[in-house]
Amino acid sequence: MRRCFLILAALCSIALLLALCSAQELRVPETSTAGDDATVSSTGSGKGTLYLVGPGISHKSDVDLGEDIHIPGKDLHNAGAYLVIVCSSSCESGTLYVTPAKPYSLAFIVHPSRVPVGRNNSISGVAFPFDQYRNLIRAPATVNFELNAGKESLLSQSDRTQQGAAWFRASSGRSAGTVQVNASVDDISAKRAVQQVASDPCNLRITGGRTKNGIEVQTEPVHDCAGNPVPDGTIVTFTGEGPQGKVTVDAPIKQGIARAQMEAKGEETISVASGVVMGNELRIGAQP
Amino acid sequence: MKRILPIVLVVATAVLMGIALARPGSARGIVGVEAGTPMAGLTPKASSPEQAINNLLGNVQGRHWDLAFEGVSKTSGIDEAAFIQDWKGSDGSLRAFSALEGFEPRPLHITNDAAEMRVHLHWATPVGPMQDVRDIHLVREGDVWRAVWPKVQIPNVPAQVIPVTYLRWDLVSGSSEDHWGSRNVDAPNVRIISMNAVDTAEGAVVMGEVVNEDTIPAFVTVNATLVDAAGNSIDEESSFDKIDHVLLPKQVTPYRVDFPNISLKNVKNVRMDEKASLVPASADPVIGVMNQKLDSDAQGKAVLHGDLFNQSGETVNIPHVIAAFYDGNGKIVWVADGYVDQALLPQSSEPFAVEIPKSMTAKIQNFHVVVNQYSLGRS
Numbered sequence: 001m002r003r004c005f006l007i008l009a010a011l012c013s014i015a016l017l018l019a020l021c022s023a024q025e026l027r028v029p030e031t032s033t034a035g036d037d038a039t040v041s042s043t044g045s046g047k048g049t050l051y052l053v054g055p056g057i058s059h060k061s062d063v064d065l066g067e068d069i070h071i072p073g074k075d076l077h078n079a080g081a082y083l084v085i086v087c088s089s090s091c092e093s094g095t096l097y098v099t100p101a102k103p104y105s106l107a108f109i110v111h112p113s114r115v116p117v118g119r120n121n122s123i124s125g126v127a128f129p130f131d132q133y134r135n136l137i138r139a140p141a142t143v144n145f146e147l148n149a150g151k152e153s154l155l156s157q158s159d160r161t162q163q164g165a166a167w168f169r170a171s172s173g174r175s176a177g178t179v180q181v182n183a184s185v186d187d188i189s190a191k192r193a194v195q196q197v198a199s200d201p202c203n204l205r206i207t208g209g210r211t212k213n214g215i216e217v218q219t220e221p222v223h224d225c226a227g228n229p230v231p232d233g234t235i236v237t238f239t240g241e242g243p244q245g246k247v248t249v250d251a252p253i254k255q256g257i258a259r260a261q262m263e264a265k266g267e268e269t270i271s272v273a274s275g276v277v278m279g280n281e282l283r284i285g286a287q288p
Numbered sequence: 289m290k291r292i293l294p295i296v297l298v299v300a301t302a303v304l305m306g307i308a309l310a311r312p313g314s315a316r317g318i319v320g321v322e323a324g325t326p327m328a329g330l331t332p333k334a335s336s337p338e339q340a341i342n343n344l345l346g347n348v349q350g351r352h353w354d355l356a357f358e359g360v361s362k363t364s365g366i367d368e369a370a371f372i373q374d375w376k377g378s379d380g381s382l383r384a385f386s387a388l389e390g391f392e393p394r395p396l397h398i399t400n401d402a403a404e405m406r407v408h409l410h411w412a413t414p415v416g417p418m419q420d421v422r423d424i425h426l427v428r429e430g431d432v433w434r435a436v437w438p439k440v441q442i443p444n445v446p447a448q449v450i451p452v453t454y455l456r457w458d459l460v461s462g463s464s465e466d467h468w469g470s471r472n473v474d475a476p477n478v479r480i481i482s483m484n485a486v487d488t489a490e491g492a493v494v495m496g497e498v499v500n501e502d503t504i505p506a507f508v509t510v511n512a513t514l515v516d517a518a519g520n521s522i523d524e525e526s527s528f529d530k531i532d533h534v535l536l537p538k539q540v541t542p543y544r545v546d547f548p549n550i551s552l553k554n555v556k557n558v559r560m561d562e563k564a565s566l567v568p569a570s571a572d573p574v575i576g577v578m579n580q581k582l583d584s585d586a587q588g589k590a591v592l593h594g595d596l597f598n599q600s601g602e603t604v605n606i607p608h609v610i611a612a613f614y615d616g617n618g619k620i621v622w623v624a625d626g627y628v629d630q631a632l633l634p635q636s637s638e639p640f641a642v643e644i645p646k647s648m649t650a651k652i653q654n655f656h657v658v659v660n661q662y663s664l665g666r667s
Binding site for chain 2: 197198237239254
């Protein structure tokens, strides 16, 4: 409530000052670049007062009428419309529109951070160019996107920003590993990394035999359909069916292979699965 | 007249004390006093099988191990240390954190010299109340009845070195100075692969399975919301402990969400919501589930029982079994779980049993068991 009252009072003061503006003339440039000095010329003579009201700033200083009034660049960091008011016996005003400076940094968001190999349109990224004062550059700018998996180039394209944003979509490659994603505007660039990981296991096969403690089964090296080794730690479920009942072991892949021990004396039929992928079946005879 | 009232009060107090001492098994939940504390020489003589069981379990409840062991026949072949371990648990097992809250003995068969008693034991545990049933054989030795306690098979783990290719995922958070979007690591990708909703006597139950499709471990919770015909939410519940929360890559877990006192008749839709977050995890220990069979227990209840075999070199303090049951078409029809109250030592086995409702037994054609585990001092 108190804040509203203060804002209302400030607006009333500005309106009053504007109403009094009639005597001297003020020439304000239409645009300026963020961080650059701006010059306002005025007519008349004697001392006056400059009021500068803009995004995130309000400033008051004494000026000499009839001379050029310099507004320092440090007061014009934020892009947007500024109201310039000069008062002596009366007030005069003009609007200065500050535009962003040249690209200085690039906010670059890439999704996802991990992606299985061989997925269509699974990698996306969006880039936002900013100037050195963190103003979003909404004027069209050309952003170059590059995706490289080792020496393989997955994507190289240029896009114009629309309302300050440019984006891409790309498919993941066929090899597991890191994909370097690069976005650049002029000499500014930002790099991100996407981890390409193996997809679901393919041709899951097990071998095994009897040991003195029961049955030991193990997978052959587990790969996806593109030949990438499935990461260690992936769970492989071994299920045995026999006269003693059912046996289940969830074993993690270690060094490319998952192993399990099963306590079973009778004939066993052992199957294997990883996630929703099934493998082969293995029959092992009863303990002699 | 002045003397009659104090005399009546003293006599009534003595009678009440006598009744209380004669029924140690019924002493429950006494605040500030150890339940069932006997006074030396005042424990009633075990002149009947019921009295012998009451004395023994009353002393177990009060943790008077010497007195309790006096109620065990010397022919049992069990020493006091093993008897105590049988009741107290060890190695940070669930039993070690539990207390015998009460018991209900029932005679099964009694002759002049031997008796068979079935005791329902009520335990208070950190994971909620648990029921246990034990059949205890008693013999008459002179004029006293004593329990024949079966020899407890305490796993004897020999000193050994078990090589482990240690596999673990750690989580490193990026520093706060990183640029926007430069160090994001996505949450794991998990998917509900099956879901079914059934009505039970206790209420509606939503169950199914969820898989971690990612290459990193995930901490998973499943929430379900029941929605009526008007689109309003009736109730929202989570799977709580009826799920294996930490899923390694490609691991599948059953889940069950209970909605007590709600009928599916009023439900038009069920909204499922699975949440997954990054979590540090270890691929060990590996626990095999051996000798799984559908059977009936001593009370005639349908159970899935089997043995858990710890294939790793570290102790699993509290094993937790979650089982999914399927019909002939592979549709999930029930999810049940159970805790094992003994610790699972390295390279050793412990039996487990999971109860199945009678209404489900006819439908069940297949099942899948996963083992969740809690180990002290580990994330």
